[in-house]
Amino acid sequence: MRTRRRPSRNRARNGMKVLKSAGIQLAVLLALQALWIGSSDAQNSPRPALREEVSKQEGIYRSTGENKPGGYTVDRGLTDYASALPGEFARSLAALGPKDRWLDIGAGEAQAILDYYTPEYDLKHQEGRELRGRKARAVALSIEDRRTPLWWKKAESRNANQIQYLFNKPLREYSREDLGTFQVITDVIGGFSYTTNLSLFMEKVLGFLDVNGSFYTLLQDVHSEDGKNRPHYEGAPYLTELTNPDGSELKVCTWLKNISCVQVTCELRTGWKPPIEVFHVKKICDATAVPALAPVHYQAGTPPERGFQLKAVARQEAASK
């Protein structure tokens, strides 16, 4: 995981203070909801500053060559995925057979998927090798097209249904009819770290997951379940912050555990700089319901700095279940 630079963290901190005025907070909340629940099109932003951040973020997605920020890593391989994600990920992937499907959200160059189809992968994962003979099918999803010559070569030598690379839009713009369902979904500093609408993102992920399927993901620099870590950059907020409707802190892990029909484990890894919290979300029944969050802060970056507030109505509904 590369170190992200946070040169404007004081500005961000000041921005959060300004939002403490309830009236302003509500106005910003409504404006952000209007912008982010729909399209990612920067033109829709009602506030120039926010429009600028969304536009900057789109610039990062589209950047190539020397213009691509150093912190925007798009080529992590399967070994990187296995060492960053929860330990069960490697076992879940190795257990997939030819009828199964793996979705990698925010795949970048899709190097992890390419690695999965190599003989080296089979050599390292003897267990279940016979079952995997023809391997599971895999779908890579990215906003921008980062396919490499290696991807084209692999894709040509395989059945078109076996590996697919989808791009040009964020996860939220796909339906179940478009993508189908999956037994394993991964996200390594992809949409889960970058989305402007975290609860809609999770709803979509769970909609694409089969019952008993698993979503493996992580966040950098987030207040962990055990609460032992502090923000990595002094004076800056955590990279992703959630609050309850009354403004008190809501941990990402707690929010995930409040989703119905899932089992969630969260694990802080302090050996990473910044530290990461890794999440395993297993879908255990179909009636998933994600407590809704409203976006309240967004600052473009690799990944962006984000704040979300739990919507009061969603909380009441969750409590009555």
Ligand SMILES: C[S@@+](CC[C@H](N)C(=O)[O-])C[C@H]1O[C@@H](n2cnc3c(N)ncnc32)[C@H](O)[C@@H]1O
């Ligand atoms: C930093 S790259 C990570 C690439 C890859 N996972 C890796 O580790 O090398 C971020 C990726 O997430 C994608 N992304 C960001 N937001 C997304 C969203 N809402 N839906 C789908 N992909 C998204 C970007 O287009 C890009 O492919």
